[in-house]
Amino acid sequence: TERCRGPLLHWLPATNQSELRMASAEAPAARPILYSYWRSSCSHRVRIALNLKGIDYEYRAVNLLKGEQSDPEFMKLNPMKFVPALVDGDAVIGDSYAIALYLEDKYPQRPLLPQDLKKKALNIQIASIVCSGIQPLHNLTLVRFIEQKVGTGESIPWVQQQIDRGFTAVENMIKGCAGKFAMGDEVQLADVFLAPQIFAAVTRYQTDMVLHFHLLSSPQLYLSLSLMN
Template identity: 85%
Template sequence: MAEAGAAAPAPAARLRLYSYWRSSSAHRVRIALNLKGVEYEYKAVNLLKGEQSDPEFMQVNPMKFVPALVDGETVIGESFAIALYLEDKYPERPLLPQDLKMKALNLQIASIVCSGIQPLHNLTVLRFIEQKVGTGESLPWTQQQIDRGFTAAENLIKGCAGKYATGDEVQLADVFLAPQIFSAVTRFQVNMSNYPTLARLHDEYMKHPAFQAALPDRQPDAPSST
């Protein structure tokens, strides 16, 4: 019990998320924060205007990538690391199962997305392809990378998926798959009939409030929001 006259403890500062509305990496973190029920301050970084190279943001993330999460003196500039940090800090709504096999599957799918698909078609890669290979060449490149990753993910989960990727509860695999499938459908003209399990999951994600709130066009820096 606090002594009479003692100052009340200061409320914990809200987390700050540096994000760009269309970034699928930032999209993952928004979903995780929503699922955990964590309030945060949204700090927009316009990648098309080069704001990731502003000295102020480079102090936050020298790699000049979004997302970046600031929690007091803790600064994390990579979506996988952010997701695991949130998992440890807010364990009440777990995103990783206790079963070691299913936990490994969730981590594997998340790794496929964040290492084997998304970096191969991020903005800097697409610009390089357009400049060095030719106009219009970035789309078939992107489709090829998504196809390879989606084929692997489809085969990994088709025998164990329930309502969601690895069962009937939303878990880490869903946090990473949802933005990648969304961008494949809305931006990169990927034929999802080749991936029936992933296509069904996409329909489920679009119904879930935490996923809906994280959608790109619902962010404060989306063109339709301003």
């Protein structure tokens, strides 16, 4: 244990002490562990961020349809019973937005936030709109509730309305931006959050994207980004 480390080193020969310290220094750090569900757009954001930054991580599946998010062991990681959850050493983070900001600070390679403060704030604002103003309004729990209380298939018009409202706001915010992605030619934090949301809107909720020209001006680029799993 850590408490025994000092006394043990004291009694080791000098050469063994040196070898022990070298072995400890050379030991590879444990990989971050991502608890994720393949269809979760929240998990999708984090997988994109991890891959863009080239972070080697361990994937552990949490099947939401089987209720594995209610497993007592998983609830220790995220008492809200949501995915994703990231374990990185002694850091345990159970929110995709918090995870993205954590990764940006700890792993500065391939930054997702620009240095320009105005552009940085706009990225954060768009990410916040997606994760607090769009996705929660069509999460699995809410969709099931609508289906049970209103009727089968009645959740789709609701979801489409919420997605359209959020995308319209984002469209107005990025009108002055030019480039391959939402805010330029480089993938930024806003894109990491937008790509899974666009993918879900089109493939799962049959959302009409014709009014959201800027978001789909380069659909193949967003499709390739959304496939970074």
